[in-house]
Amino acid sequence: MAMSPYATPMERAWHVGLRLICAAVLLFLIAPIIVIMPLSFNSESYFTYPMPGLSLQWYKEFFTNPRWIDSVVMSIEVAVAVTIIATTLGILASLGLSRLAMRGKAAIIALLLMPMIVPVIISAVGMYFFYVSLGILSITWAPVGLILAHTCLAAPFVVISVTATLSGFDHSLMRAGASLGAPPMTVFFKVVMPLILPGVISGALFAFVTSFDEVVVAVFLASPEQRTLPKQMFNGIRENINPTITAAATLLILVSVALLTSLELLRRRQERLRGIRA
Amino acid sequence: MTAIAENFGLDIAERDALKRRLRAVERGRRLRALALVLPLFLFILVSFVIPIGELLRNAVFDPSIRANMPQTVTALAAWDGKDLPDEAAFAALAADLAAANKAKTIALIGKRLNYELSGIRSKILVSGRKAAQLTQGPYKEAMIGIDKIWGERETWAVLKRAGATYTSFYVLDALDLGLDADGALTPTPAERAIYVTVFMRTLNISLTVTVATLLLGFPLAYLLATLPTRTSNLLMILVLLPFWTSLLVRTTAWFVLLQDNGTINDMLQALHLTSEPLPLIFSRFGTVVAMTHIQLPFTLLPIYSVMKTISPSYVRAGRSLGAGPFYAFWRIYFPLTVPGIAAGCLLTFILSLGYYITPALVGGPTDQMVSGIIERAMNSENNWGKASALGGILLFATLILYFIYNRLVGIDKIRLG
Structure with missing residues (x-):
């Protein structure tokens, strides 16, 4: 949007003004993330600039204190289980939905995606009542209740992302595969899967992050011994805030950067492929 | 339609058979598509929709009074709410409170009634202890003697309403509303209306x-x-x-x-x-x-x-x-x-x-x-x-x-x- 050489002074002022406003908004968006990362290297245990010195003690604390490490392990375990279940169920449902042409389809979609919209506290309280009555929460060998709950919250993201890739999918390819003698499973893995893979991967990443970052359900449904990383951070901020939290936050930001990069690479690959086909 | 069918050399019977087969194929495809959606649908239904239903039920479902004061609930069934209940209701109250005192469930009664009549919890506990010592009637004077709340019509109205398994209390309270002794909708007093x-x-x-x-x-x-x-x-x-x-x-x-x-x-x-x-x-x-x-x-x-x-x-x-x-x-x-x-x-x-x-x-x-x-x-x-x-x-x-x-x-x- 280059400025026209005939712009009036008002237009020039607006042109500059808009950029200033946007710079301020971008600063607002990025500032919290920029500010918290250096603080995790602070040698003192407070949260102010200028920092008196640099140190890695908070990372050392994070990686040696079993409370933190166990919570990371627990979060990863839960998130991996959630990703596997949610992605499997989500792919199947998306395939079905893309082939379904009937009245009531919109209602089915609205129901499947509802966990995204309903306030998490409502889901958490309802699940607490129901899982307590079923006795799921007293299972101690695995956080089954937490996994079930997170799968509900994560599955809609898989459905949305796989459905989006399927919208450009040519169903005659499946018939072509079948007509050449491939059984349905072969058609799925050799024809469908490679084409919808970007949607599947981004859906799986969303599912993983949804579970990995989730606090409210974890607070309600996990037993005191079942501490996930966000739950540990939440309790940490509420009770006595300690700079180890900034180290944890920095590591989580790096996870987000990795996620965003993978999504961007997927998107570029998708665009390139589309370019070839066009 | 017949003309087209004739052009393809089909008679009506063949045409109908073809239509039927087409419909069957369509139905089969739709069922297969539905079968793919079904696992997630059932999963969301069981681990999300039913829990939400449970939450909605808990908003109106509270059997604690019915479970812990069964005799009083039965005795109050016939009470018209106009005056204090009769001697039989007081006898049932004394018996229930004494039993709850013994079974240590009286705290549940106190907690539930305290939601509606704030400050009644300790009075219930005391009434339970004293009711356990009553051996014979008339219970009406005895109970009112223990605490004058039992001589108030509102206490009994709350007790009767709370004795139903389903209650509108929580929903109304969440909207800063309540029911008075006559069952009419009234706003919650300003100091508790939050x-x-x-x-x-x-x-x-x-x-x-x-x-x-x-x-x-x-x-x-x-x-x-x-x-x-x-x-x-x-x-x-x-x-x-x-x-x-x-x-x-x-x-x-x-x-x-x-x-x-x-x-x-x-x-x-x-x-x-x-x-x-x-x-x-x-x-x-x-x-x-x-x-x-x-x-x-x-x-x-x-x-x-x-x-x-x-x-x-x-x-x-x-x-x-x-x-x-x-x-x-x-x-x-x-x-x-x-x-x-x-x-x-x-x-x-x-x-x-x-x-x-x-x-x-x-x-x-x-x-x-x-x-x-x-x-x-x-x-x-x-x-x-x-x-x-x-x-x-x-x-x-x-x-x-x-x-x-x-x-x-x-x-x-x-x-x-």
């Missing part, structure tokens, strides 16, 4: 956050949509990175920034804009700022998507017909962005209604939203009925907005970045 305020506050904060995200997001979306792709993709990273950073991490960051000796207060003091630290954290301001930060991409992205589809030639056409730059923007460009604005703002408003983490960490005690009150009812007060009733009302509001959103935008068109 929930309508909480709902209004939740709406107020959500609306403020929605407007703030629109005011900040619209100019940025406009710039991003009109810049060359390469530049706008780079700037978009600055929008998407916070979007994909954990909500908890961002709330932690705001917690650190907004503290009394946090970065913002330090800067303001260094610039001599203020001599004392401003109360940024544990305030409404902190809650709104942190929530706006978290919701901004949700409002911005739909507006950006719509703006990308607006051809610049529309505004150029307007300009060539003599419209000034601002007039052309306002009359041509802006109306075209309205669908994006509606989608983004509605989504942000819906999601804001359910915020819990951010107000809990950076808000003050008077900034708690409905979700925070639900959490407290569950974890501190152990009052499931209250938590469920508040949750049910919040759910109702959310679902209405969800319905509108779905009609307007389509939930499956939501942008994930």
Whole structure:
């Protein structure tokens, strides 16, 4: 949007003004993330600039204190289980939905995606009542209740992302595969899967992050011994805030950067492929 | 139709058979498609819809009085509520209280009745202990002698209503309403009426956050949509990175920034804009700022998507017909962005209604939203009925907005970045 050489002074002022406003908004968006990362290297245990010195003690604390490490392990375990279940169920449902042409389809979609919209506290309280009555929460060998709950919250993201890739999918390819003698499973893995893979991967990443970052359900449904990383951070901020939290936050930001990069690479690959086909 | 069939050399019987087979194939395909959707559908049904149903049931279901005072409930069934109940009801009350005192369930009775008649808990406990020593009637005078609450019609009206398995108490209470001794709807006394305020506050904060995200997001979306792709993709990273950073991490960051000796207060003091630290954290301001930060991409992205589809030639056409730059923007460009604005703002408003983490960490005690009150009812007060009733009302509001959103935008068109 280059400025026209005939712009009036008002237009020039607006042109500059808009950029200033946007710079301020971008600063607002990025500032919290920029500010918290250096603080995790602070040698003192407070949260102010200028920092008196640099140190890695908070990372050392994070990686040696079993409370933190166990919570990371627990979060990863839960998130991996959630990703596997949610992605499997989500792919199947998306395939079905893309082939379904009937009245009531919109209602089915609205129901499947509802966990995204309903306030998490409502889901958490309802699940607490129901899982307590079923006795799921007293299972101690695995956080089954937490996994079930997170799968509900994560599955809609898989459905949305796989459905989006399927919208450009040519169903005659499946018939072509079948007509050449491939059984349905072969058609799925050799024809469908490679084409919808970007949607599947981004859906799986969303599912993983949804579970990995989730606090409210974890607070309600996990037993005191079942501490996930966000739950540990939440309790940490509420009770006595300690700079180890900034180290944890920095590591989580790096996870987000990795996620965003993978999504961007997927998107570029998708665009390139589309370019070839066009 | 017959003519076409004849052209293909089919008679009517063959044609019908063909139609039947086609229909069977179609039906089979539909069933296979449904079978694929079914696993997730059942999963969501069992682990999400049924739990929500359980919550709604708990908002009106409370058998604690019926379970712990069975004789009184039976004796009160015939009571017309006009006068004090008869001797038989008092005898049943004494027997129930004595039994509950022995079974140590009397605290449950006290807790339940205390929701409606505040301060009655200790009186129930005392009445239970003393009733256990009564051996013979008349129980009416004896019970009123133990505590004069038993001589009040309201106590009995509450007892009778609470004795039903299903109760409207929690839902009405969550709306700051109650029933008086005659069963008429009355507003809760002002000193206990807090929930309508909480709902209004939740709406107020959500609306403020929605407007703030629109005011900040619209100019940025406009710039991003009109810049060359390469530049706008780079700037978009600055929008998407916070979007994909954990909500908890961002709330932690705001917690650190907004503290009394946090970065913002330090800067303001260094610039001599203020001599004392401003109360940024544990305030409404902190809650709104942190929530706006978290919701901004949700409002911005739909507006950006719509703006990308607006051809610049529309505004150029307007300009060539003599419209000034601002007039052309306002009359041509802006109306075209309205669908994006509606989608983004509605989504942000819906999601804001359910915020819990951010107000809990950076808000003050008077900034708690409905979700925070639900959490407290569950974890501190152990009052499931209250938590469920508040949750049910919040759910109702959310679902209405969800319905509108779905009609307007389509939930499956939501942008994930």
